[in-house]
Amino acid sequence: MIIFLNGELTTSNMMYFANGLYRKVVKPADAAKVLALCTLFNLIGCAAIAWVLSQTLGFNDIDASHYLISAVQGKIDKSYGLVFLDGIVANMLVNITVIGIMFMKDNSAKIPYILGIIFIFAFYGFEHVIANFVTYSLAAFTLPSAIEGFTLSHVLLQWLVAWIGNFVGGGVVMGVGYGFLNKGQDIYTD
Template sequence: MEQEHKSPLINTIDYSIRKKADLIEKNYWAYALRAVFASIYLTIGLAISIYVCDKLNHIVDGLGKFGYGLMFGWCLVMIVYMNAELGTSNMMYMVNAVHRKVIPTKTAWKILATCIFFNFVGAVIATFFMSQTLPFSAGHFEPDTSYLISAVTTKLEKTPWTQFVEGIFANMVVNISVFVSMRMKDDAGKVISTIFIIFIFAFLGFEHVIANFSTFSLAFFTNGGPVEGMTVMSVLSNFLFAGLGNFVGGGLLIGLNYSWLNNRSEKYVD
């Protein structure tokens, strides 16, 4: 307990872990709904990011990518402030939980598996209904020129190794944003830091498995079927290798390392 008192960041992480464990054990479906809502918020952020990107590209070709990157950060802002459950940040939380024995290992994996599954469920539901809106309907959405379709096609063309490595960097960035947000004293700082840190992986197009749940589903529904290169195996392969990379980046390189580092010194703690 003394070490926890000296590490405010770790204390905050431990509180979040226990809060998640308490909810899933007392009301599983309430936790599942928070995971569904994470993908709903992500889909809303994804939709405006794509729409801004396509509109800016009509002005200057290539300009849209900057708009996409800046708008995409609002996905995480909504998720954090609406207390939704995101699988990739939970990779960091749950590895930390297991390493520090904050909650039972079985509970930690239950939280992570439930969160990822219902993130997927939420993504399919949210993107289907988003595809029924005017901006993404036939006659308004232009698949031949939309960034959404070209981005998904590019993602599916990447090798498994590329997807894995990009997944590492993507979830390092996401969890750096989570860590930085915890250290901020005011809401303006949290929002600004989140937007500009998330810009890194969004602009570079790195692989984030939960974001890909929504991106691939929205592309499928708005295109009226699979885009070029989209098969069951190519999509599952992306989810697998991006997800493994996300686990290494967020779970091991951030979650495990910082858990370990904060047990190495009584003074040099986060």
Template sequence: MDCESKKTTFEKTSVVTELSPMMQQIRIGIEKKDHLFKTSFCRYAVRSCYACLFLSLGTTIAFSVAMKMESIVSNSGKFLYAFMFSWSLVMILFLNGELGTANMLYMTIAVHRKIVSFKTAVSILFICIFFNLVGAIVCAYLLSHTGTFAQLASHNYFFDSVQAKLLKPSSQIFVEGIFANIVVNIAVLMGLRIKEDTGKILVMIFIIYIFAFLGYEHVIANFPTFSLALFVSHGTLNDLVPSNILRNIFFALLGNYIGGGLIMGFGYSWLNSNTTQYLD
């Protein structure tokens, strides 16, 4: 009886069948997305557009500050660009915008844990990315008519950054896409673990700063960047052609899914699937 009793006690203390706190929050998030998508498609589409509204504003202020500072202190633009761009994710997460690269993590976990069907997950992800693009194009067009981007010099931090993206080889875009969405979803997952808003903001800013400063390729962030460049460059960027833009978007999208969907999404879903006490 003593041995049986000890065995039962060991099993109770070392085997955990319920979800980890982090996975509980992710499941709630997935169910909210699924419910909104199925019951109010228009609202889901608008939330996806809003994500790129916030991203477009973050991109605009980041490039504006960088261009201004480059004219004052040479080579200072990159430091300030990365800091200001980081506020984009803060706006998106606090105001519940639907961001395609974050949903790569959510929808992969949703399929792995059988919360939604594969078809539903793909549909949600596709619609989210599509309306991210729609929101980016509309916002970029309107922003191109604002004072900051009305008359840009042929050589500035914004044009130089876009040109650098267009000249990257496909393999580099792909690898940078992987790391970009690893970083984004590290911020997403860590945000779930932090209760206070101030802590969440600080974590998001300093983590997103990593990929923004290193210039990694984030497909959704490139939507407003390329759209704005098309509207304001007026032919000054020779490499800003559809084939180059689509090449960047394709390889960045593929890399982003591997980084955010498979490495972070499937990886952490699998790590938290075992019936052990080592859960997040």
């Protein structure tokens, strides 16, 4: 939806702004401001969506055996090092998706491409901070007591570590990487 509705996602902006910084067309203060505001409003939007979902029949009366609870428990139990590494991989996959669809003209081709790559990061439980905003918020609005270690400080630290990992994967590897590969006059489309 973000791609087709031309929305703003922090993790793709990490790639765009890191590339802009590398090419010296964006000021560091402007990049930091946009990423901070985008992260804040992604969090607000995700929390609002999670609250609405928590009021629906599908999430209104869940128990400790629900998939949401076990998925969030699995994420909460990860070490911060693993969250960081999973964050790198997640945002590399997200930005591979973003870059790939730029070369596609047909929307009917974009949909399976997007779903295929995003499925990989979701299936393997890689750490995408914005997706975690939704799942952690939904868990908080439904049955937080069923998750061991689900404290505000732990959640905030997990989000921060995932955000940094996402920045390394999307900003440094993808944004600066593509900036380096495209520093000449020719368009590099490997």
